[in-house]
Amino acid sequence: MRVVVEVSGVRKRFGRVEALRGVSFSVLEGEIFCLVGPNGAGKTTTLRIVAGLIRPDGGAVRVFGLDPSGMGLEDRRRLSYLPEDAGVYRNLTGLEYLEFVASVYARSREEALEMVRRGVELSGLGEDLRRRAGGYSKGMKRRLALAAALMVEPELAILDEPTAGLDVAHAVAVRRTVRDYVRSSRASAIVSSHNMLEVEYICDSVALISGGRIVEEGTPSELKDKHGASNLEEVYVKLVGVEAA
Template sequence: MTESVTAVECVDLTYRFGEHRAVDGVSLAVRPGEVFGLLGPNGAGKTTAIRLIVTLLPVQQGAVRVFGVDVRRDPLRARRMLGYVPQQLSADPALTGLENVALFARLYDVPRRERRRRVAEVLDKVGLAPHAGRLAATYSGGMVRRLELAQALVNRPRLLVLDEPTIGLDPVARDEVWDHIGGLVATEGTTVLVTTHYMEEADQHCDRVALMHLGRLRATGTPGELRAAEGEGATLEDVFRRWAGTHLGAETGEDFRAIRSTRRAASGRG
């Protein structure tokens, strides 16, 4: 089924921390059922933009609509349609996988009689059913990410918003996370808005991307369009480097404790 309403629409969105414009006149439209990547280096403004979209920061200037709902006017209605996986850890290491997801089912107000089934369903969807009874503290970094995905999915969101979903993961775990994201789009028609600074991943897994630098969108298009405009043989990294004048690094595989410190450092909370 084709939906005509835009999944996420930002119109001249601006957000200031004091005098500093973290997001500066951003306009973008995410289409229903696409995987849209917001790309940029640390400090580009990606997380701030995402937080505005998921209603965790108040819109100061401009507008955000999620499936036509103005998040400033009706944040509760907007929230009901979205699932959000923040960059910071949202899984509790002292709970089992199942308990973590059950907690989110309660937070999202999933009807009591449906909770057990929904929790089992999403754990199965992310491949964690066999490990549901284990403490999250014993999970690998990739399993933690998939658990967080399950937490966000228990609400059956139309829009899934992921902030750096593969940061700190090894290449195999990263592929697994992307496989699950791709599966969701294919089976449920979920719209995905994702931030990343891994250009190769964006190239491979996003339908369209927007490059963000110093609070502004510098280029938007399919990865193929952006590469072609840059010149023959160009990579998305080349496109990005031209706009940002910087290069983006790689990460190695990590476990729960290491990923916590990586994500803390990545979010500036040291």
Template sequence: MELPIIETKGLTKRYGSLTAVDGLDLSIGKGEIFGLLGPNGAGKSTTILMLLGLTEPTAGQARVCGLDPSREPIPVKRKVGYLPDSVGFYNDLTALENLSYIARLNSLPDAEARNRAREMLREVGLEGAMHKKAGTFSRGMKQRLGLADVLIKQPEVIILDEPTLGIDPAGVRDFLDLIRNLNSRLGQTILLSSHHLHQVQEVCHRVGIFVGGRLLAAGSVETLAAQLFNADPYVVEVSLLQAPSTLAESLAGLPGVSEVVVRDQVAIVSGSEDITPALVRRLVAENAEVTGVQRRTYGLGEIYQQYFENNLKENIPHEKSSGLFQRSFAGLFKKR
């Protein structure tokens, strides 16, 4: 069995009385895109700093590419590429000059440095802008240039900390496509830290839900949904022109159905198995005037909200982080 490329056990970081990261157990396999999801102040960036060997843990341990970042920070940095939320370049130098300089800092000879810089600019879609000064670049272009910077040393692991902050929607979509393509073609492990739920869901194979310095859960969206909503994992919503008076009783008699709620022109049927085929047959038999049948799926928004609410019920004393969550995520859970 292949060892995880990133692994932490009991990883903890305290600043005085504040626990920024609390007993983190995390395992990320080679070639995964893993999303570390949480509000501002949840401990994501502190975790990244410990993985990079840029801050010492108070307790616990981490292994990155088989190395201990606390004891072997330089070898870790040789294997890991890091893109912070705000990356800086020499504004008076062109994109190619910036990358060539960075390549030389990574011990590449001058000729190879320039060739590698050109190759990476092509990789991130900036070939046509390589002779433009970095100071003229938009935020999205700078993030692409930052990704090219990360790729210069051909790392085994790429860590991206809030990489889409301040980028317009089209730029975000292009950047996420770029990450997905790089992972698919090059097989690099990518750790993506973000508080944007839909972006994490779109690009990541697995997600870690981080609140108040604690990792509450980790897994694919499908796995987390099954764990949270296992009582009635299958919910089907039926739109009707008119609901027969006996419809609720009839549908409730179907095998696997646990609950039927009929309101106005909508019937919501919950069950322990996929009841859609049997449900449609019964609706036809009842001569119900159906205008739509849709199986409900649980997205990362519902999953995150559920874990957060469970976290509050357990009275975990992370009031500051809880407030940050409410401010960061309140708009995502409003009914549309």
């Protein structure tokens, strides 16, 4: 299978804090790759670098074989990024927000309409889409943002903690949306998460990151077998520790 994302030896520093100390991994086509680790481990920084928002201080990143920070606009259409705790424009309605995103990604009016139709369906917000997003609950905002990220049919979806802070019902809906999208489109996704249940449910391969380094990598079953654990949570605690978790 084709390699979609190749990260090798990436380093990044913020002032005195060394956020990434040589992170390496790769993501294959049609795969959901999960980056798992405690707070401050470097997950968000890694995803921002893969999305091309910031540049690494050292190492190399290739997305579709290109440097993401210097990617042309046409290639940027192939990926979408959902930041952790991403907000919405509070004075736009949900529908207006979807229309705005579609207007940026679509090449024609028909394509934009199709994207919005898909976004409406993915969000599952129904009539609430006609309300201003400032009045949405956290779960509704997350579903809207996720719908906007997936309705553009990216070849690579970069999702930073897509279910963080959501109640069970919303979290299940979001996970299902991500998994169904990747399975049906053969796109790839990089998902960061704290939730081991979520990771076992949706991820094809997992990388555990701690202190700015990848400490373990493999499929969920490989990791469980290797560490003699009955679930990924045990693997996580063994490798990262309860304190950090």
